[in-house]
Structures are given as C-alpha cells and as structure tokens.
Amino acid sequence: MKIIAVEDAVGMTLWQDMTQIIPKEKKGPRFRKGHVITKEDVAILLNMGKAHIYVGEKQVGMIHEEEAAQYLFQMCNSEHLVPSEIKEGKIEAIAEKQGVLTVDQKRLEIVNATGKTMIATKPNFYSLEKGEVAAGMRIIPLVMEENKLKDLKQHIGKRPLLQLHPFTFKKIGIITTGSEVYYKRIKDGFEPVLRKKITPFPAEIIATKIVDDQLEMIEQAIKEMKNKGCDIILCTGGMSVDADDRTPTAIQNTSEQFICYGTPVLPGSMFALSYLDNGATVMGLPGAVMFSARTVFDLILPRVMADIKLSFTDIASLGCGGLL
Numbered sequence: 001m002k003i004i005a006v007e008d009a010v011g012m013t014l015w016q017d018m019t020q021i022i023p024k025e026k027k028g029p030r031f032r033k034g035h036v037i038t039k040e041d042v043a044i045l046l047n048m049g050k051a052h053i054y055v056g057e058k059q060v061g062m063i064h065e066e067e068a069a070q071y072l073f074q075m076c077n078s079e080h081l082v083p084s085e086i087k088e089g090k091i092e093a094i095a096e097k098q099g100v101l102t103v104d105q106k107r108l109e110i111v112n113a114t115g116k117t118m119i120a121t122k123p124n125f126y127s128l129e130k131g132e133v134a135a136g137m138r139i140i141p142l143v144m145e146e147n148k149l150k151d152l153k154q155h156i157g158k159r160p161l162l163q164l165h166p167f168t169f170k171k172i173g174i175i176t177t178g179s180e181v182y183y184k185r186i187k188d189g190f191e192p193v194l195r196k197k198i199t200p201f202p203a204e205i206i207a208t209k210i211v212d213d214q215l216e217m218i219e220q221a222i223k224e225m226k227n228k229g230c231d232i233i234l235c236t237g238g239m240s241v242d243a244d245d246r247t248p249t250a251i252q253n254t255s256e257q258f259i260c261y262g263t264p265v266l267p268g269s270m271f272a273l274s275y276l277d278n279g280a281t282v283m284g285l286p287g288a289v290m291f292s293a294r295t296v297f298d299l300i301l302p303r304v305m306a307d308i309k310l311s312f313t314d315i316a317s318l319g320c321g322g323l324l
C-alpha cells in the first residue's frame with residue numbers, strides 16, 4: 001500500500017469510504033470505497049483535509065476494515081438482529097422486532113480488549129424498538145491481520161454476544177388495593193398510570209378489581225385473575241411498612257416461586273415479584289410507581305414482556321444505576 005497526493009490520484013480507486021463532516025449539517029461518506037477519483041473530486045478531497053490517499057495492493061494476510069467488520073458481526077449474529085449496510089467501515093446490528101436486548105458483557109470485553117476491535121452496544125436489558133440500532137462495530141485500523149480476527153472469533157465461540165428477546169402478547173390484570181380507594185374516599189389514581197405504562201407493549205388489560213387492605217381479599221383477587229387467564233397480575237399499593245400494608249404477604253402466600261420483596265432501586269424499593277404455579281407473573285407495585293415518572297417497574301416490565309425470567313440475583317444486581 002502506497003500513499004500518494006490527491007492531485008496525482010485522478011483515475012485511481014478509493015480504498016475506503018471517505019467521511020465529510022459539516023458541523024450542524026451532515027456527517028457521512030462523501031466518497032465510497034471503489035469510487036474512481038475525477039478531476040473535480042480533487043478540490044473536494046482537499047477541502048475535506050484529504051491531501052493523500054492510499055493506492056496499491058493490500059499485504060497478504062491483512063484484511064480490510066469492511067471484511068473485518070463482518071467478522072465482528074458474526075460474533076454478535078443472532079435471531080432478530082440484522083446487519084446494516086457497511087458505512088465508513090462500520091456495521092450496525094438492527095433490531096428486527098420490538099424486544100429486550102441482552103449482552104454477554106464478559107465476552108464482549110474480550111473483543112474490546114484487543115485494542116484493534118470494538119463493539120459498542122445498548123445497555124444490557126435495554127428495550128429496543130423495531131428498526132432501532134442495538135450495536136455498532138468496526139476495527140480501529142484500516143487493515144489488520146486476518147489471523148488475529150480468526151483467533152478472536154474462535155476464542156469468542158459460537159454463542160452470540162447479543163440476543164434480542166422479542167415481546168410476546170400478554171393479558172394483564174390489575175388489582176388495586178387500599179381502603180381509601182375501596183370505600184371511595186379517594187379516586188383511584190393507579191390504574192390510569194398503569195394503562196399508560198403498558199401502551200408501548202403488545203398487551204391488553206383484561207381484568208381490574210379494587211379490594212380492601214385485607215389479606216384474603218387480595219389473595220382471592222390474585223387467584224381470580226389467574227383463573228381469568230392473566231399472564232401478568234399487577235397489585236398496587238399497600239407495599240410498605242404500615243399496619244394496613246398486606247400486599248407483599250398476599251403475593252407471597254399465593255406464589256409458587258417468590259422472587260423478592262424489596263429491590264435496590266429508588267423509586268421502587270418496596271417492589272415485589274413472584275411467579276404462580278401456572279407461570280403467571282405477579283408484581284407488587286409500591287405507591288411510588290403511581291407517582292414517579294421512572295421506577296423499578298420500568299426496568300422489570302420489559303423483561304417480563306420478553307419472557308425473561310428473573311431470579312433474586314437479577315434483582316440484587318440492579319443497585320448500580322438503580323437510583324433512577
């Protein structure tokens with residue numbers, strides 16, 4: 001590979017996309033790889049600060065950035081993630097469906113620790129819209145040793161670094177607890193908030209019930225919702241430490257697998273999660289979910305919609321970044 005002045009490069013072929021950035025206007029490839037330089041291009045290239053270009057053959061054993069990016073995509077490749085076209089040596093992984101992204105962070109770090117290869121992803125458990133970018137990847141130099149990429153790919157193995165878990169349709173039941181709402185002393189403010197929160201997901205609220213702060217009433221309502229075929233049962237209020245707060249016990253008593261009462265997330269420390277014997281998910285939502293714009297519910301709901309089962313370890317790991 002040789003470097004020559006652009007003035008001497010008319011009729012020669014570009015080796016890579018060449019980027020033009022005009023502040024506040026555009027950023028992108030002004031000339032694409034394979035473009036044959038014309039007389040008119042010379043001034044444009046000089047204005048882009050490209051006084052020289054590469055020409056000639058690439059060395060044996062070296063791989064161009066565009067082929068190298070394919071190696072990186074193969075390490076991420078999994079169902080529901082598709083590659084973008086290559087631009088400026090970069091491939092993006094695009095979500096084919098709405099869902100939750102999971103990232104194998106430890107193995108991702110191996111790729112990012114070579115100093116020559118990079119994959120940047122959305123955070124683990126991020127909710128992606130259809131068509132949204134899940135990750136971007138490229139090599140840092142223009143060319144690199146193909147052997148090194150082959151070794152890296154082998155080291156990473158067959159299991160993809162990224163996975164998109166699509167949302168699946170859910171029937172939802174809402175149980176509103178609290179004597180103040182049950183005896184109509186105040187108007188229910190929780191259900192409208194939950195209806196709004198559910199709007200972005202493929203879900204339908206098929207049942208609602210308002211109950212008093214009585215253990216049997218809450219437990220009965222949970223069983224009723226289960227029998228109506230609810231996949232998700234949301235119990236609101238009565239989740240903290242007052243003498244009338246019975247919801248966590250009702251959730252525990254009806255559960256097959258009780259995952260947590262309490263989370264390292266604020267707002268939302270008084271949240272509860274359990275699974276019933278038929279697999280339905282029960283969540284206990286503290287009053288803050290009605291009041292605050294973002295709470296633990298916003299972290300957990302997408303995973304439940306994507307059929308990702310949570311363990312107590314998953315809940316306990318939410319503390320770093322859990323102050324919302």
Ligand SMILES: Nc1nc2c(c(=O)[nH]1)N[C@H]1C(S)=C(S)[C@@H](COP(=O)(O)OP(=O)(O)OC[C@H]3O[C@@H](n4cnc5c(N)ncnc54)[C@H](O)[C@@H]3O)O[C@H]1N2
Pocket residue numbers: 176177178180181186187188189190191236237238239240241242245268269270285286287288289290
């Ligand atoms: N001393 C302590 N106080 C509080 C603690 C604590 O650990 N020690 N925890 C706090 C946390 S965290 C939360 S969150 C809140 C709310 O907890 P609850 O889920 O038990 O909420 P409630 O007591 O049932 O209600 C609180 C408040 O919200 C109103 N509310 C409840 N549901 C409805 C509804 N459907 N519609 C309208 N308004 C509703 C209720 O009337 C109360 O005013 O507790 C902290 N306190």
Ligand code: MOO
Pocket residue numbers: 265266267268269270271286287288289295
């Ligand atoms: O359960 Mo509370 O305010 O931590 O949201």
